[in-house]
Structures are given as C-alpha cells and as structure tokens.
Amino acid sequence: MSSNTPEPIPLIEAPKSKLPLIIGIVVAAAVVIGGLAFFLTRDDDSSADLTKVTIGVVGADDPYWKTFQDAAREEGIDLEVKNFGDYNQPNPALSEGELDLNQFQHIIFLADYNVQNDDDLVVLGSTATYPLGLYSSKYKSLDDIKPGETVIVPDDETNQARGLVLLQSKGLIELTDGGTPFSTIKEVDTAASKVKIKAVQASITASSLPDVAAAIINNDFVEDAGLKFEDALATDDPSDPKALPYVNIFAARAEDKDNAIYQKLVKIFQTDEDVQKGVYETSGNTAELVKIPVEDLQKSLEDTEKQVEERQ
Missing domain, CATH: 3.40.190.10 (Periplasmic binding protein-like II)
Incomplete structure (x- = not known):
C-alpha cells in the first residue's frame, strides 16, 4: 500500500559564518607583521650591542672607509667616520673628546701638533706611507x-x-x-x-x-x-728607511693607548685584505702599506717631538 506522506524535503544548509575565516586572516596577518617588525628592528637592536667608535679622517668619501666600517661591524664595532676638510681640525677634535681616534696624519705632523699645543696624543698603529x-x-x-x-x-x-x-x-x-x-x-x-x-x-x-x-x-x-x-x-720615495717619520698613523688620547677596542680597529685595518686593497687602489697604487710595531712608532714620535722643541 502506498503512502501519501510526502518525502521529507532536504534542509538547506545555513550559510557558514565568515567570522572564523576573518579572525584567521587577522591572526595570520598579525603574525606576519610581527615577524616582519622583528626582522626590521633586529638590526637596530643589534646596533645597541655594538661598541660605538668615532674616527676623524680627511677624505671620508674614499671607498675603503665603507669597507673598513663593514669589517669593523663584523667584529662588534659601530664605526662612525667623520670627515674634516682641513688637516688642522682632527687633532683638536680628538683632544677635546669629539673623536675617539683619528687617522689622517704622519708622525711628524703629530709631533709638531703635540709640541705646539702642549698635548700628548699618542700613536696607536701604522697604516701606510704615501709619496708626496x-x-x-x-x-x-x-x-x-x-x-x-x-x-x-x-x-x-x-x-x-x-x-x-x-x-x-x-x-x-x-x-x-x-x-x-x-x-x-x-x-x-x-x-x-x-x-x-x-x-x-x-x-x-x-x-x-x-x-x-x-x-x-x-x-x-x-x-x-x-x-x-x-x-x-x-x-719622493716612501720606502726609504728615512721615511719612518712620514708613516701615517692612528692617533688616540694618551689615556686610551691600551684601549682594546681601538687596538682591534687598528688590527682590522692592517689585516683585512679588502681594506688594504682599497687603501692601495685609492692611492693610485702608490702607497707603501706598513705594519710597524707601536713601540717603534711611539719612539719616533717622542724623538721627533724633542727635535721640534729644540728648534723653538
């Protein structure tokens, strides 16, 4: 016997709420933004862990200074290179604490400055001798x-x-x-x-x-x-043994002569192949790159200072 009871009509499924999807997208976006912010600020955070050092030079646009900064950063040093347009400016700036180091002069120039200004800046390391x-x-x-x-x-x-x-x-x-x-x-x-x-x-x-x-x-x-x-x-001939007083140097205040960070910078400059190559190329391949014991450099400075005093 047939039934006159109508077959049940399938229920139409109610539209699913989009709220969970929206929440998921928002959460995912937040994660991405948060991760991006971490990577963008990580360098800033790491900068806080670097030791800041300011060096004064003449000719900061020479490419090897950027190379030197990059090499220093790899060793935990945030090196600021400050440019001066006149040779008479970097030593007073160093003496007055505006700089931590300078690197632009040879031994005779520093000796004359020390005597004329009753100062006691010291040699921290050698760089190169440049022909005049x-x-x-x-x-x-x-x-x-x-x-x-x-x-x-x-x-x-x-x-x-x-x-x-x-x-x-x-x-x-x-x-x-x-x-x-x-x-x-x-x-x-x-x-x-x-x-x-x-x-x-x-x-x-x-x-x-x-x-x-x-x-x-x-x-x-x-x-x-x-x-x-x-x-x-x-x-002139930069390789002449008599050219020692004309060796260019890193200079520092007397109280910083044993500063390990500054000494590390000198070592980086003297040993990093890219820095040394840059110095040589910037000089038109004329520089005589030298690594002379600090004791010999300082003695040359002191001897030269005596000669300057005797001439006054």
Missing part, C-alpha cells in the same frame, strides 16, 4: 719649468719641509740648512734657487695650479682635484 708629489697643469716635465716661476708648497710645517726637500732633490731650489724634516721657506736660498716658493693651505694647493708653474700636493687631494697620481712631475 709635484704636479703641474702647465708642464709635462721638470725641465719645462722656467727660472723665476712660482712653485707652491703646503703651509703646514711638516708637509712643507718634505716638499722643500723634494724640490731641492730635483734641482729647483737650494736650502741653507741642507734640507731636513723641519726646513721652512725661510731656509730657501732665493739667489741659488731656480724658482720662487709660495706657501698656501694644503687643501688649496691643487686649486692654485692654474696660477703657478707647479705645486706640491698631498696625496689626499690629488684625485679630488681631477689629477692622476701618474701625472706627478716628481715624487
């Missing part, structure tokens, strides 16, 4: 320089003496004291010299070239002036 060059925008040879023309030298005493000795060795001038690390333009025998000498600030020797026959230009300013190292009319 004579450049010209008018002539291609020393023989082309005419008698009576003017040649410029730096006005700071140490680089001035080195430049004058170079000019004497090339027959352009005669020095009454025979030529020493302390010769000045006062020692130029004008009657016996081929050229006249004028002293200007080291940073503008290159820009003065159009007005003179030639100029002694410090290594730091050669490329900045659009010159090439190989265009020098003459250079």
Whole structure:
C-alpha cells in the first residue's frame, strides 16, 4: 500500500559564518607583521650591542672607509667616520673628546701638533706611507719649468719641509740648512734657487695650479682635484728607511693607548685584505702599506717631538 506522506524535503544548509575565516586572516596577518617588525628592528637592536667608535679622517668619501666600517661591524664595532676638510681640525677634535681616534696624519705632523699645543696624543698603529708629489697643469716635465716661476708648497710645517726637500732633490731650489724634516721657506736660498716658493693651505694647493708653474700636493687631494697620481712631475720615495717619520698613523688620547677596542680597529685595518686593497687602489697604487710595531712608532714620535722643541 502506498503512502501519501510526502518525502521529507532536504534542509538547506545555513550559510557558514565568515567570522572564523576573518579572525584567521587577522591572526595570520598579525603574525606576519610581527615577524616582519622583528626582522626590521633586529638590526637596530643589534646596533645597541655594538661598541660605538668615532674616527676623524680627511677624505671620508674614499671607498675603503665603507669597507673598513663593514669589517669593523663584523667584529662588534659601530664605526662612525667623520670627515674634516682641513688637516688642522682632527687633532683638536680628538683632544677635546669629539673623536675617539683619528687617522689622517704622519708622525711628524703629530709631533709638531703635540709640541705646539702642549698635548700628548699618542700613536696607536701604522697604516701606510704615501709619496708626496709635484704636479703641474702647465708642464709635462721638470725641465719645462722656467727660472723665476712660482712653485707652491703646503703651509703646514711638516708637509712643507718634505716638499722643500723634494724640490731641492730635483734641482729647483737650494736650502741653507741642507734640507731636513723641519726646513721652512725661510731656509730657501732665493739667489741659488731656480724658482720662487709660495706657501698656501694644503687643501688649496691643487686649486692654485692654474696660477703657478707647479705645486706640491698631498696625496689626499690629488684625485679630488681631477689629477692622476701618474701625472706627478716628481715624487719622493716612501720606502726609504728615512721615511719612518712620514708613516701615517692612528692617533688616540694618551689615556686610551691600551684601549682594546681601538687596538682591534687598528688590527682590522692592517689585516683585512679588502681594506688594504682599497687603501692601495685609492692611492693610485702608490702607497707603501706598513705594519710597524707601536713601540717603534711611539719612539719616533717622542724623538721627533724633542727635535721640534729644540728648534723653538
């Protein structure tokens, strides 16, 4: 017998709430954002664990300084490189605590600064010896320089003496004291010299070239002036044993001479292959990279200081 009872109508499933899905998306997004924030801020957090050191230099745009900063960071040091446009600025800044170290000068320059300013900055390590060059925008040879023309030298005493000795060795001038690390333009025998000498600030020797026959230009300013190292009319020899007082150095305050972090920076500079390669290339492959015992450097500084005092 058939039943007239209608078959049950299937129930239509009620739409599922989207709330759990939305919650899941929000939670997932929060996790992603939180993780991203962790990675973005992790470097900042790690920076807090680095030891901050500020070093003063002349020519901070040289590529090897960035290489040096990266190498220092790998050793736990956050190195700030502060640039100075004048050689007379980094030592006072170091002495007054604006810097922790500086690296721009040779031993004679530091000796003269210490004596003249009654200071006691010390040598922390060596970097390189750079040749000093004579450049010209008018002539291609020393023989082309005419008698009576003017040649410029730096006005700071140490680089001035080195430049004058170079000019004497090339027959352009005669020095009454025979030529020493302390010769000045006062020692130029004008009657016996081929050229006249004028002293200007080291940073503008290159820009003065159009007005003179030639100029002694410090290594730091050669490329900045659009010159090439190989265009020098003459250079001195950085590998000469007598060149020790012209070795460039790291300098620090006397109370920091045993600072382990600063000493680590010196070691990184002297041993990191990329840093050393950068220094050499920046010098136009002219630098003599050196690693001299600190004791020898400091003794040279003290001996040179005595010579400066005796000349006063």
